[in-house]
Amino acid sequence: MQSSLFANAPAQTAERFSLQNAHMLKVQLGNGHPQDCLARVGSMVAFQGAVDFDGNMRSGAEQAAAAATGEQLNLMRAVGTGTMWLANMAQSIHVLSLDFDGLTIDGQYVLALDSSLTWNVVALESSQSIAGAGSYQLDIRGNGKIAIMTSGKPLVMRVTGGNEAFADADAVVAWSTGLSIGLEAQATSQRVYSRRRGTGEGWNMSFRGEGYVVVQPSEMLPPADFITSGGWMANRGLGQQGGMQGNTWGQ
Template sequence: MQSPLFAYTEVQSDDHYTLQNGQLLRVRLDGNTDCLARKGAMVAYQGMIEFDGEYRSQGQAYARARTGEGLDLMRCSGQGTVYLANLAQHIHVVDVDHEGLTVDAAYVLALDSGLHYDVIAVDSQFGISGTGAYNLNISGRGKVALMTSGKPLLMPVTPDKYVSADADAVVAWSSSLRVQMQAQTSSSGVWRRRGNTGEGWELNFVGEGYVLVQPSELMPPQGAQVGQGLAAQYGFGQQGAHGQNQGNIFTNR
């Protein structure tokens, strides 16, 4: 049998995580280290591999119900090779160290089982209920496989060069960065959104670290259900900028 398909045979590597190609992740299991992967992400495997639904603790269940943020994971264990993918999205392996990583749960494909994650309120001093209000803060030492729609942009943040990005395009950032969420407004239009720009919530990053942005956006958050009533759309009232999220942190342990 001859075919150009033979150019896509298995990539040989002893690393725990290896990119088979830009949209397919190869995970090697040696019987000692497990991998937590997105439910349903397995496309193929070789060897004696077991897949179990990862137990969601009471704290995790509460965080998911309260914020809508969380990880639906399966535990991959045993000896062999597992291939993971999700809708042919681009995959990127990231080393998590002492700085930590904050990421939207929707973009996590897999992570080391030894990593710790909390659900946090991004802009806790304002009661914003729009897209990006809650994310995962991943800490410890290990690897995380992230997904993006298209090839991403990694933007450095320094004390003299801050970054602002659309909340729906941001995938992840260094946990050491200071983050604030705000609506796109101007001094002349503070009581209304900029309907002529089509832009909604944005995230502002200050400090030193990195921001990962993808070339794709979800439905603009101003079109989403945000609290109750028109006032909440502008940050006013009990569902608006009321400080109700202050200090919200939910943990996986």
């Protein structure tokens, strides 16, 4: 049997975390690497070797934080000796090495991480809740690797003391924990409560300090219940199955 398909054989690398391709992560377990890894629930697409999967037990503090804020990491634990491949909805994957520094990120963008890393839920200092940024984020710290996901190839902006950065709050994925952030409503001079009417650019996030900001080329999608065939809108004739120009969200 011959085909160009066979060019997609397992990538040959000794790295703990590596990219099989832009949309699939390869993770080595054992054989000189740690024998366990935390990964997004349901993200395993293939594995070789003796690898077991189990739910990850959350501490009491993690459970309390999840209940209070809704921000959490839904993780499974892979243990053994072998190789596994992870993916989620063909999203783009990026591997970062944390060297006792911190990354602030929404839990939905985390694919996998070393169990040596720790995380806490942190609140954004704003009275507003933004679709992409949310009111709470995860502060992940320690020494280890983490794989994050974006919808498409991201922009990574360098922020320095004299170089403040701004981004659409619905497109921001993650940023260096040491940055100072702000949420700003853009108002016109004519009406203070008019937030750039007609532009769809009502909220910005500002970043100051020293670090990086990761921005994806996609803004936050509407809630899943609004776009699935059996969702709230579809059941009322407004979703993918008809009504209101077929689909309110243009899908």
